[in-house]
Amino acid sequence: MAETLMFNALREAIDEEMARDETVFVLGEDVGHYGGSYKVTKDLHQKYGDLRVLDTPIAENSFTGMAVGAAMTGLRPIIEGMNMGFLLLAFNQIANNAGMLRYTSGGNFKIPMVIRGPGGVGRQLGAEHSQRLEAYFQAVPGLKIVACSTAYNAKGLLKAAIRDDNPVLFFEHVLLYNLKDDLPNHEYILPLDKAEVVRPGKDVTILTYSRMRHHVMQATKGLEAKGIDPEVIDLISLKPLDFETIGASIRKTHRVIVVEECMKTGGIGAEIIASINDRLFDELDAPVLRLSSQDIPTPYNGKLESLTIVQPKQIEAAVEKMLALKV
Amino acid sequence: MVQERTLPQFQAAIAPITAADALVLYEDMTLGRLFEDKCAEMYYRGKMFGFVHLYNGQEAVSTGVIKSLRSDDYVCSTYRDHVHALSAGVPARNVMAELFGKETGCSRGRGGSMHLFSSEHNMLGGFAFIGEGIPVALGAAFQSRYRRDALGQAGADQVTASFFGDGTSNNGQFFECLNMAALWKLPILFVVENNKWAIGMAHERATSQPEIYRKASVFGMPGVEVDGMDVMAVRTVAQEAVARARAGEGPTLIECLTYRFRGHSLADPDELRSKSEKEVWLARDPIKRFEAYLLEQKLVSEGDLKDIRDRIQASIDEALTFAEGSPEPNPVDLYKYIFAED
Numbered sequence: 001m002a003e004t005l006m007f008n009a010l011r012e013a014i015d016e017e018m019a020r021d022e023t024v025f026v027l028g029e030d031v032g033h034y035g036g037s038y039k040v041t042k043d044l045h046q047k048y049g050d051l052r053v054l055d056t057p058i059a060e061n062s063f064t065g066m067a068v069g070a071a072m073t074g075l076r077p078i079i080e081g082m083n084m085g086f087l088l089l090a091f092n093q094i095a096n097n098a099g100m101l102r103y104t105s106g107g108n109f110k111i112p113m114v115i116r117g118p119g120g121v122g123r124q125l126g127a128e129h130s131q132r133l134e135a136y137f138q139a140v141p142g143l144k145i146v147a148c149s150t151a152y153n154a155k156g157l158l159k160a161a162i163r164d165d166n167p168v169l170f171f172e173h174v175l176l177y178n179l180k181d182d183l184p185n186h187e188y189i190l191p192l193d194k195a196e197v198v199r200p201g202k203d204v205t206i207l208t209y210s211r212m213r214h215h216v217m218q219a220t221k222g223l224e225a226k227g228i229d230p231e232v233i234d235l236i237s238l239k240p241l242d243f244e245t246i247g248a249s250i251r252k253t254h255r256v257i258v259v260e261e262c263m264k265t266g267g268i269g270a271e272i273i274a275s276i277n278d279r280l281f282d283e284l285d286a287p288v289l290r291l292s293s294q295d296i297p298t299p300y301n302g303k304l305e306s307l308t309i310v311q312p313k314q315i316e317a318a319v320e321k322m323l324a325l326k327v
Numbered sequence: 328m329v330q331e332r333t334l335p336q337f338q339a340a341i342a343p344i345t346a347a348d349a350l351v352l353y354e355d356m357t358l359g360r361l362f363e364d365k366c367a368e369m370y371y372r373g374k375m376f377g378f379v380h381l382y383n384g385q386e387a388v389s390t391g392v393i394k395s396l397r398s399d400d401y402v403c404s405t406y407r408d409h410v411h412a413l414s415a416g417v418p419a420r421n422v423m424a425e426l427f428g429k430e431t432g433c434s435r436g437r438g439g440s441m442h443l444f445s446s447e448h449n450m451l452g453g454f455a456f457i458g459e460g461i462p463v464a465l466g467a468a469f470q471s472r473y474r475r476d477a478l479g480q481a482g483a484d485q486v487t488a489s490f491f492g493d494g495t496s497n498n499g500q501f502f503e504c505l506n507m508a509a510l511w512k513l514p515i516l517f518v519v520e521n522n523k524w525a526i527g528m529a530h531e532r533a534t535s536q537p538e539i540y541r542k543a544s545v546f547g548m549p550g551v552e553v554d555g556m557d558v559m560a561v562r563t564v565a566q567e568a569v570a571r572a573r574a575g576e577g578p579t580l581i582e583c584l585t586y587r588f589r590g591h592s593l594a595d596p597d598e599l600r601s602k603s604e605k606e607v608w609l610a611r612d613p614i615k616r617f618e619a620y621l622l623e624q625k626l627v628s629e630g631d632l633k634d635i636r637d638r639i640q641a642s643i644d645e646a647l648t649f650a651e652g653s654p655e656p657n658p659v660d661l662y663k664y665i666f667a668e669d
């Protein structure tokens with residue numbers, strides 16, 4: 001076991017996969033000589049050279065399309081979005097080509113690529129650097145969307161994403177890079193399509209992902225003290241959703257709260273609720289509740305920013321309110 | 328009288344060609360022309376759907392460039408892609424079947440006219456959005472260089488040809504990719520088919536510098552203009568660019584001055600372009616011109632040319648029969664090909 005920070009866990013994943021498969025390469029802004037904006041690719045260029053850890057000009061749409069072309073012709077690119085928000089400029093290449101080209105080509109080509117990097121609301125980074133693109137991209141067919149949340153799952157999931165033959169959007173969170181875990185000394189890979197039951201419980205199912213997992217876990221402390229036993233599920237895979245794990249939990253608790261960092265309108269939670277209504281409506285004892293960020297550009301001011309995203313106290317209150325309605 | 332840009336002069340004598348090679352070019356251009364004529368007929372008869380962009384008039388570009396490539400090189404196109412696919416070796420029957428939306432189409436009926444793909448023929452697409460194919464082509468070229476220089480595969484000297492129009496050369500992806508291609512010395516040909524129009528937008532109304540080939544110079548890249556109605560001229564320029572790319576000397580921007588003989592798509596009434604402009608360019612028909620050259624050089628006889636046309640027409644008729652007789656995709660496969668595992 002070795003205590004490892006999340007950014008290093010991600011680095012280890014990339015390093016191990018690059019050593020294992022010479023078609024794997026990294027590209028993006030400042031990934032090489034600078035080592036990545038969060039040091040996830042630090043020193044890798046020394047080990048693998050400038051072509052395998054490719055510093056690109058600031059041309060998001062074009063270097064993303066370039067990665068698509070490289071993937072179509074047999075390489076396995078890993079794009080680092082310096083900040084995932086910048087990939088709004090690559091929306092076309094991600095949606096039309098990474099996501100849809102395999103289908104449009106009738107299966108002629110596969111696109112094994114990973115698009116990873118920091119997203120989410122950080123500490124007073126302002127609206128543009130506080131994006132949650134997962135919600136924007138979830139409608140694109142052909143993309144897998146994954147959000148890691150601990151040093152342990154970051155490493156195992158990123159390795160799986162690199163080995164996956166499909167385009168995977170891999171969201172890290174700016175505020176989680178310094179989380180620590182004791183990582184196994186042996187190699188491990190985690191499945192991309194499995195949600196993680198973080199805390200088993202019987203009273204209510206809380207579905208969450210990325211940094212909100214930690215807000216939820218904070219909230220559970222207060223809830224436990226009040227004798228409430230919530231089940232916390234980290235979705236991990238935002239697309240496709242792991243309805244096996246979600247369904248098993250709902251069949252047990254019959255109550256669901258979604259806690260997410262994306263905006264409420266058109267968010268991941270909106271999709272989850274619709275899917276729960278489609279598949280599991282008869283299991284519900286209460287309407288599914290959604291705690292999301294406010295539908296506003298993330299304000300710079302610290303107080304306003306913390307009002308924008310969901311806080312542990314609000315989660316606690318929401319659970320209590322839902323259970324108080326219990327018949 | 329229309330003001331036309333002076334076409335660069337080409338001395339055919341500097342580029343001798345064997346009869347066999349000349350026939351390859353002639354057959355390919357003829358295939359392109361007759362195939363597109365058949366598409367127009369089928370579209371107006373209600374057998375083909377969606378937007379269909381034909382290539383008539385521009386054949387010397389596809390043929391001159393792609394027939395200068397090896398079969399393991401890569402071709403990347405736009406929505407005006409039928410003839411690029413044919414030149415790249417995708418069989419006419421599979422292209423026709425795609426246009427009919429059939430399972431036997433090169434994209435299994437999922438793509439349509441603007442999304443022709445064939446991994447077997449290194450045909451990378453078929454891209455319906457302006458400019459988006461250029462980065463994809465760049466990626467294929469990067470892949471060749473990566474294999475050669477990062478993986479040490481000596482045989483990895485494949486070249487990629489990226490085709491697009493004059494209007495597209497005003498898009499950021501064009502400039503961004505010229506920069507990266509020159510920066511990393513990638514084996515790629517940027518082939519601009521300057522047919523003077525982007526739907527209804529005249530080229531000189533859309534750009535501050537109408538001579539597109541000049542835009543290469545700021546990237547330190549060779550840029551050449553060529554008479555895109557002369558297959559011998561295009562071939563000569565393409566061969567030089569391919570040799571440079573294969574030798575690791577980097578990209579070339581080739582501006583082919585050409586013209587489309589039909590509207591932008593088969594849905595376009597084509598009312599904006601003047602009759603006189605069309606006449607000037609129709610008189611430069613690249614196929615007629617090449618026929619005259621072949622006869623003048625005594626490389627073939629009138630009879631040979633007629634035989635070739637008849638044979639190609641028969642192959643297109645066969646392609647049509649194949650397409651019409653092919654099955655549609657099975658509805659149970661609606662979700663197939665979304666993910667790599669399907």
Ligand SMILES: Cc1ncc(C[n+]2csc(CCOP(=O)(O)OP(=O)(O)O)c2C)c(N)n1
Pocket residue numbers: 407455456457491492493494495496520522524525526591
């Ligand atoms: C991103 C995008 N914007 C607009 C269009 C609509 N459109 C299709 S073709 C075209 C003109 C392109 O002209 P040019 O690049 O000269 O190619 P040509 O059609 O002449 O071959 C336009 C504007 C599109 N397909 N994609």
Ligand SMILES: [Mg+2]
Pocket residue numbers: 492493494520521522523524525526
């Ligand atoms: Mg044009």
